[in-house]
Amino acid sequence: MKKGKIVSAEEAVRVIRDGDTVATSGFVGAGFAEEIAAKLEDYFLATGRPRNLTLVYAAGQGDGAEKGLNHLGHEGLVRRVIGGHIGLAPKLQRLIRENKILAYNFPQGVISHLFRDIAAHKVGTITTVGMGTYIDPRNDGGKLNELTKKEGEDLIKVIHLEGSDYLLYKAFPINVALIRGTTADTNGNITMEKEALTQEALAIAMAAKNSNGFVIAQVERIAEPGTLNARNVKIPGILVDCVVVSRPENHWQTFATPYNPAFSCEIKVPVQSIPPMEMSERKIISRRAAFELKPNMVVNLGIGMPEGIAQVANEEKVLDLLTLTAEPGVIGGIPAGGLNFGAGTNMEALIDQPYQFDFYDGGGLDVAFLGLAQADQEGNLNVSKFGPRFTGPGGFINISQRAKRIIFVGTFTAGKLKVAVEGGKLTVIQEGKEKKFLKRVEQVTFSGKYAVETGQPVLYITERCVFRLTPRGMELIEIAPGVDLDKDILARMDFQPVIRQKPSLMDHRIFRAEPMGLKDELLAIPLEERLIYYPEENLFFVNFEGLYIRTPEEVEKIHSLVEKILAPVGKKVYTIVNYDNFNIAPDLVDIYTDAVKHLVDHYYAEVTRYTTSTFLRMKLGEALEVRNVAPHIYESREEARKALKKD
Incomplete structure (x- = not known):
């Protein structure tokens, strides 16, 4: 097998120069080039080079201790950080907190889009995302410490387009991209069949290549040229300058799991019976x-x-x-x-x-x-x-x-x-x-x-x-x-x-300890479909079977919908209400029956109600009687319809 673009991790990191802007892919641990980052740390500690790098990344990359971007948390190695999340990299956090480096937060999605815009040589990413937050340049502009607020350039600006304000996140060249895949051929084509995520690796590689930069890919195995299915290639070899084969311990799927075929969509696993959460x-x-x-x-x-x-x-x-x-x-x-x-x-x-x-x-x-x-x-x-x-x-x-x-x-x-x-x-x-x-x-x-x-x-x-x-x-x-x-x-x-x-x-x-019955509620009939007017009979049927009223807003919605349907009729209607398995929060009974009285007074010629629940018949009946509304509630639809008087 020809060596082609295959190099050692140490050979790869030697291409990184002082002052370079380095972009890394990864989400927590998934897709992060751990082998390369660890070797970059070793090389810096041994030689003092490279220095003053700008580190750019979208999602947080680290384990909260030693791995991921923590390898780069050394004074002198990094001069500036532009990232979406720093919580998993306490070693970089310390440098930011002590004002040893410049530091910016951009929203994660913005950075993932910015890589594409850098690749396309656009002026930057234009979006409303971040407006009104600390990312907005009218506030902090994403600057994380006093050093950045004093010495750091403004990387975000407000622009006005077509009558509206937007944020422009400025583009800048990417000198080095550190990405990861599963398999590479000697021409640098990369597949990701065992990776948990694909992320923005392609966008990062394009951004670096079109910035005349260098793309380094970490993989776990090498294939002969022409043996990879072209449809499975995620990063074309024309974008990749060198490939590093990782040691297994530095190529886990995530920082918690060496390999789970379910994470890489190779299998689907039975959803095991998960014990219910304890009440808390x-x-x-x-x-x-x-x-x-x-x-x-x-x-x-x-x-x-x-x-x-x-x-x-x-x-x-x-x-x-x-x-x-x-x-x-x-x-x-x-x-x-x-x-x-x-x-x-x-x-x-x-x-x-x-x-x-x-x-x-x-x-x-x-x-x-x-x-x-x-x-x-x-x-x-x-x-x-x-x-x-x-x-x-x-x-x-x-x-x-x-x-x-x-x-x-x-x-x-x-x-x-x-x-x-x-x-x-x-x-x-x-x-x-x-x-x-x-x-x-x-x-x-x-x-x-x-x-x-x-x-x-x-x-x-x-x-x-x-x-x-x-x-x-x-x-x-x-x-x-x-x-x-x-x-x-x-x-x-x-x-x-x-x-x-x-x-x-x-x-x-x-x-309560028992299940809430949420599935029945989610599959319940929409409120709009519960209210039906039959003009040929001048009959209004209200189907509240299985309905549970929990908020005053739901009462108001019912009242508004009934008015919307009946007001155009121009005359009072005969009404039947199905209250089977109906439920209402106790503190809403008065609000609900007040709404019912208003509808009875304005829109109903006659109304009958039915439910098999003795308790509900008593509870609603009492509340209606207090408001001088006919309180009787029947046990079946047949009884209710017979009792409905049509003159």
Whole structure:
């Protein structure tokens, strides 16, 4: 076999010169060229060269200790960092914190797109992603420390196009690309059949090649020229300058898993029976969040607390009704967690990360569930900086600004919080040491103001209450049973939330041990299909079978829809209401029956109701009687129809 482009790791890193801009691929550990990074570290420590590199990367790359970009965390080796996430590289963090190097955060998706734009010799990446956050140059411009704010150039600028403001992330040449694949032939063609992700390796290689730079690829094996299936080649050999064959210990699929064929889509594994989550604040939050799911939704789950939503969805047997995604390119299946985060099993498709962010940035996500670290009265969120510790946003800014709906999930306070659930009620046993709802967040990773301006629906879900974002700020809309509003919520906040009416109780099923029956609810008939008017009979049929009303907004929606249907009729109608298996939160009965009375007075000539539930007949009957509305509720549709008087 001819050697061709095959070189040792040491030979490869010697091509990197002082002052070079080096781009690396990888997501946590997946797709990261560990062999090359480790050899670059060894070479620097032995020779003091290369020096003053600019390091550019999209996703966080590291294990939080020694691996990944931690190999490059030496003073003198790196002069400037431009990255999406720094939390997994504490050695680089230290250099940034001590003002030893210049450091910038860009949103992860922006950097993955910027590599493509550099390859195409464009001026940069133009987008609205980052507007109103600390990435916005009208704020910090993504600059992470005092050294960068004092000496660093401005890499982002506001531009005005077609009547709107955008952010321009400026392009710059890439001198060296460090990428990874599975197999290379001696001509440098790269396949990725055993890799957990493909990421933006192709974009990085093109960016370097079109910058007259150098592309170094790490693989685990070599093939003869002409033996690789051309359709499987992800990086053409014309882009690759040299290939390094890694030692097995430096070519794990992720930093947690040496090799799992399910991660590389080679097999699909049975979804084993996962034990239900124990009742805890995490389960309460995940259960409440799961009520925001709808069939056929395309969903993104962030790392940490949001991962519990997938577990609850599995318990409730609704995973097959959703499409879960992860930002590096995973579509369908089950996203992995921990140091496997970014990978997935049983995927429907795996695409390159820049394309995934095209989909995300264009509004392809129906809903995203992301972590809640700090929030303030304007609805801003901070997940990127806490005192001297900073992590960066990763894909958070792209996802949170562009998803159709965003749900932030997290505990109400932080630090040794202990809660208990007994008899369907929540009790705070030990309050967390740190407040999370502050007058002003330390750094704006998500802009509440921008979300309001763009009309994006936003919820903030904790174990004891739920807020929604409004033009007036954060509105408290739900509270857990057993929680004291003043003592457990308002006293633990640095601002007064908007309270327009008495908060509803969070769904009682959240606080019970048994499954919530979410699948039946997700597959229930849409409200619009429950209301049918038959003009030939002047009959209005209301099918509330299996309906569960949990919020005042749902009551208002029912009232509005009925008015929308009946107002154009121009006369009162005969009405039958099916209340079989109907349920309503106890604190909403009065609101609901007030709405019913208004409809009876204005639109119904006669109305009959039926249900097999004795308890519901009694509960609703009493509430209707108080409002001078005929209270009798029949046991069957036949009885109700016979009782309906048509004169």
